[in-house]
Amino acid sequence: MKRIEVWADVVCSWAHIGKRRLEKAEFGEDVEVVWRPYLLDPAAPAPSGTFDAHRVLALALERGGPELQNTLVERIMNAYFVDGADIGDRAVLAALAAESGLDGMAEALDAGEGTDEVHDQLLRGKAIGVTTSPTFVVGESAIAGAQPPEVLADLVRHAVPARELPDEVTRLRHAESLLEARDPLGALRLMGPLLAEHGDDPSVRLLAARAYFGSAQLGRARETLESLLERTPGDHYVRFLLGRTLQRSNRLPEALPHLRMAAAMSSDPDYADALRRAESEVS
Template sequence: MKVEIWSDVMCPWCYIGKRKFEKALEQFPQKERIEVEWKSFQLNPDMETDPNKNIVDYLVEAKGITTDHATQMLDNVTNVAAEVGLDYHMEKAVLANSFDSHRFIQFAKKNRKGDAAEEQLFHAYFTEGKNTADHNTLIDLGVKIGLDAGEVKSVLDSNQFADDVRKDIYEAQQVGARGVPFFVLDRKYAVSGAQQTETFLGALQKSFQEWEKENPAPIQTYAEGDSCTTDGVC
């Protein structure tokens, strides 16, 4: 059964949601029959990459809130992240347009490394304070997950996978995603936001129960012995 997750690299709740969903999946008895696919979403497509501007200043300008309010928001999400084992350093976050990082994820998905790419990008952005729009940063992250540096560079230097990113963003509108993280299970049930592990587990159980009725597990051979076949061989 497929679980699609729409996410953006710069979304702090997406990383938290990833951890909570992973914990639910660990507890799910049929986890080997779950396929997870990460989908692209941009919270701010027009954002200009600016390593010299901190996230507090961005929130003050973009949302029209006070510095104290912005700081309080970041402290809150940092504390929630810590509860699931994540070490956020929002003061180091680099404002970066996420389009190229999504192209990088699409390339990683093609090589069956989509989840690893998401993990590395989240860690780079929220913990290490790296510029996730910088091509050299993305190449280094690609090498970490086993991708070829030359191939990653070739992708980033071109316009490859741009249409894949746009397709995911369009699909997000079709399934009702207005924000991220947004989880869609078997294209039947949606879970919006970084819900509790128990909520994810319940959604997995309900959707899988219905999916399994239409997709029963193949019969596995327990033992083989002497027999006769339809062609008359015994």
């Protein structure tokens, strides 16, 4: 069975339209629909924000599977678009969940359940390039916007299957994508389980060091890079990043030897440029 992930905000009118078009699509095979969170306005405070609605939907998927989640998506969207209900109100969400067959949501929301899952999924969406509500993802293929039913059917029919990778590898790749998107704190959040279980792995530690550096946690970056350098003194990138970390920490006398050695070990122009700037600061 193929899975289509719908990354959407439940108060997005285009997501509502996209849902109707998805229901009309003729796939010709069994397709599992799973809803993933997207925030039109991440800074919106409660009750205007939809974070709690996404928490309830994540819990519906966890406890009852895609069918229950889809039932609840329909009720939430209908309550918002047709009845004008305040779906930022936890009591309203709990009642809608109960009507869909999911009990105990008032207590679950108060206890913070679903919070970590939604945060992680939002970061995953950012890592895979989701920037629009709705975005439909099947395997390695995606399409944005409320597409016509036939376009959605073609997406499912011709989608490139997702590669089966261990969760650790997927998390590492997503964290790398977040670093490239200049979200080092998001990268560190996704890396939490990796640091807890594989904190001695050099690739995990190096990515963490890059994220520490990017988020100006220079003390942690320095400690991590120094420990890596003890194990791999010939790694010119580790030496370069340690030099840059010391430079940003206003420790130029300590930074210069590392930057000079990195520039001698590699012809990377970034190394030479960093060395020139550091030497100009000293002179």
